[in-house]
Amino acid sequence: xxxxxxxxxxxxxxxxxxxxxxxxxxxxxxxxxxxxxxxxxxxxxxxxxxxxxxxxxxxxxxxxxxxxxxxxxxxxxxxxxxxxxxxxxxxxxxxxxxxxxxxxxxxxxxxxxxxxxxxxxxxxxxxxxxxxxxxxxxxxxxxxxxxxxxxxxxxxxxxxxxxxxxxxxxxxxxxxxxxxxxxxxxxxxxxxxxxxxxxxxxxxxxxxxxxxxxxxxxxxxxxxxxxxxxxxxxxxxxxxxxxxxxxxxxxxxxxxxxxxxxxxxxxxxxxxxxxxxxxxxxxxx
Amino acid sequence: xxxxxxxxxxxxxxxxxxxxxxxxxxxxxxxxxxxxxxxxxxxxxxxxxxxxxxxxxxxxxxxxxxxxxxxxxxxxxxxxxxxxxxxxxxxxxxxxxxxxxxxxxxxxxxxxxxxxxxxxxxxxxxxxxxxxxxxxxxxxxxxxxxxxxxxxxxxxxxxxxxxxxxxxxxxxxxxxxxxxxxxxxxxxxxxxxxxxxxxxxxxxxxxxxxxxxxxxxxxxxxxxxxxxxxxxxxxxxxxxxxxxxxxxxxxxxxxxxxxxxxxxxxxxxxxxxxxxxxxxxxxxxxxxxxxxxxxxxxxxxxxxxxxxxxxxxxxxxxxxxx
Numbered sequence: 001x002x003x004x005x006x007x008x009x010x011x012x013x014x015x016x017x018x019x020x021x022x023x024x025x026x027x028x029x030x031x032x033x034x035x036x037x038x039x040x041x042x043x044x045x046x047x048x049x050x051x052x053x054x055x056x057x058x059x060x061x062x063x064x065x066x067x068x069x070x071x072x073x074x075x076x077x078x079x080x081x082x083x084x085x086x087x088x089x090x091x092x093x094x095x096x097x098x099x100x101x102x103x104x105x106x107x108x109x110x111x112x113x114x115x116x117x118x119x120x121x122x123x124x125x126x127x128x129x130x131x132x133x134x135x136x137x138x139x140x141x142x143x144x145x146x147x148x149x150x151x152x153x154x155x156x157x158x159x160x161x162x163x164x165x166x167x168x169x170x171x172x173x174x175x176x177x178x179x180x181x182x183x184x185x186x187x188x189x190x191x192x193x194x195x196x197x198x199x200x201x202x203x204x205x206x207x208x209x210x211x212x213x214x215x216x217x218x219x220x221x222x223x224x225x226x227x228x229x230x231x232x233x234x235x236x237x238x239x240x241x242x243x244x245x246x247x248x249x250x251x252x253x254x255x256x257x258x259x260x261x262x263x264x265x266x267x268x269x270x271x272x273x274x275x276x277x278x279x280x281x282x283x284x285x
Numbered sequence: 286x287x288x289x290x291x292x293x294x295x296x297x298x299x300x301x302x303x304x305x306x307x308x309x310x311x312x313x314x315x316x317x318x319x320x321x322x323x324x325x326x327x328x329x330x331x332x333x334x335x336x337x338x339x340x341x342x343x344x345x346x347x348x349x350x351x352x353x354x355x356x357x358x359x360x361x362x363x364x365x366x367x368x369x370x371x372x373x374x375x376x377x378x379x380x381x382x383x384x385x386x387x388x389x390x391x392x393x394x395x396x397x398x399x400x401x402x403x404x405x406x407x408x409x410x411x412x413x414x415x416x417x418x419x420x421x422x423x424x425x426x427x428x429x430x431x432x433x434x435x436x437x438x439x440x441x442x443x444x445x446x447x448x449x450x451x452x453x454x455x456x457x458x459x460x461x462x463x464x465x466x467x468x469x470x471x472x473x474x475x476x477x478x479x480x481x482x483x484x485x486x487x488x489x490x491x492x493x494x495x496x497x498x499x500x501x502x503x504x505x506x507x508x509x510x511x512x513x514x515x516x517x518x519x520x521x522x523x524x525x526x527x528x529x530x531x532x533x534x535x536x537x538x539x540x541x542x543x544x545x546x547x548x549x550x551x552x553x554x555x556x557x558x559x560x561x562x563x564x565x566x567x568x569x570x571x572x573x574x575x576x577x578x579x580x581x582x583x584x585x586x587x588x589x590x591x592x593x594x595x596x597x598x599x600x601x602x603x604x605x606x607x
Contacts, residue, residue: 050606083388090389102292105288106394149394
């Protein structure tokens with residue numbers, strides 16, 4: 001199962017007017033994994049997510065979802081995808097129960113009992129209007145609705161960006177518990193790297209509308225290291241990602257396997273995810 | 286989807302029903318009184334018998350004075366389509382885009398086309414039924430007045446079944462403005478502005494020319510030359526050569542005949558002047574029996590506009606990505 005591809009993105013580009021939000025993007029997102037989509041604001045994360053679920057068509061290239069080419073807006077596709085949009089929009093005048101009913105009426109599959117159970121465990125009353133719930137509770141309701149569709153792909157766009165740290169942790173806890181015993185593929189965008197490290201096992205990094213890094217997090221960490229040594233201002237090494245210079249020392253983040261031989265002037269250290277992400281986010285074009 | 290649509294618009298639907306009930310009661314009360322008076326006073330007989338007409342003048346005047354004022358108030362129903370367009374049509378899509386809920390609605394297992402068609406059908410049918418109920422009620426009420434004057438005058442046209450087409454046009458306009466602008470308040474404003482512009486232009490400029498008006502010329506100004514149910518769209522003076530006088534020339538003649546003073550002696554001096562100079566009166570009018578065809582043309586125009594706007598809105602909804 002894990003060798004299957006959930007979303008295949010082929011040379012995809014998306015243009016808004018004259019501006020390319022996403023360009024020349026080729027990705028295979030493995031099925032059954034929790035995939036982090038990382039990038040600065042405006043890097044094209046939301047665009048990529050919307051393309052991946054067919055909320056809009058790409059300007060060029062093609063997307064296939066769960067093995068079939070994606071045609072935007074097709075109900076068969078939409079009912080296989082759970083989507084929690086940025087700021088988890090809900091109808092503010094609807095009660096929680098009415099939101100459940102909305103989803104039940106518009107989807108072929110809907111796990112009403114499971115959704116009610118989850119909301120009860122979270123202490124969210126069904127008869128409360130969604131506009132009167134806290135931000136964290138709204139996010140939980142949006143997640144519950146997406147999960148109740150029993151999707152094969154669950155996509156979350158900055159699900160915790162607007163939440164306080166406590167609500168953030170609660171949300172992630174619900175998410176992990178919900179997907180643990182299923183083979184659902186989760187694709188979530190975020191810029192809270194520490195959260196991602198705990199739950200994600202695959203990562204895609206965008207900068208300036210292009211994919212700069214993609215792969216299993218373990219492989220990515222094993223494939224990079226930090227070299228420390230006396231200061232050099234014009235280091236030209238194979239696979240150099242970024243160089244930071246102290247007064248006497250230089251720290252180079254390089255794309256090299258741990259086993260690669262190094263010049264004796266450098267001392268090699270393993271890299272952590274946060275260093276790796278920051279290095280690629282800062283990288284030059 | 287049906288339940289979803291009902292849930293999203295039930296407040297508007299209930300408000301519509303409440304408004305309808307609120308105007309039905311006084312309209313029925315005054316309508317029954319008017320119909321009774323019309324029958325009891327024998328006005329119908331006055332109208333059918335030209336001989337009796339002169340003797341009826343006072344009776345007719347009294348009746349018109351009493352109920353005409355009431356009837357003019359019905360002009361408020363022209364606001365019904367505007368209300369539905371601005372408060373139901375415009376927010377229907379604008380609110381989804383403004384609050385971001387379109388990303389929720391369009392990622393459920395229902396295609397955008399079906400989503401929009403269901404909303405359109407339910408809301409459109411409700412608006413049409415409401416408009417039809419109003420038009421039937423007010424057309425019935427106006428019955429006696431329309432027998433006494435042209436049914437094609439503004440108030441009559443407005444409360445006709447044309448109200449249904451006008452309402453659908455306003456609704457489609459609101460939908461289109463909503464998906465185009467994606468801001469509820471701005472879309473409501475644009476809907477009102479365009480609705481009023483289109484309606485006033487159509488009413489003032491186009492409606493008299495749906496069919497070419499008939500023309501008649503009279504040597505003498507004869508008040509009862511045309512039946513009162515004809516719709517006079519233009520009148521003025523015409524030379525023997527068939528040239529119509531401009532408004533300026535007409536004013537000059539009046540100035541000359543009455544020397545800047547008010548018109549005296551029922552205009553006898555003017556008639557003498559016209560006869561001496563070979564000028565005659567002309568009247569452009571639509572006879573009352575043209576009412577149905579004029580109405581059908583107007584309904585066709587509004588339904589055509591409504592359909593085009595619905596189609597444009599559907600096209601934009603399918604394409605919208607932000």
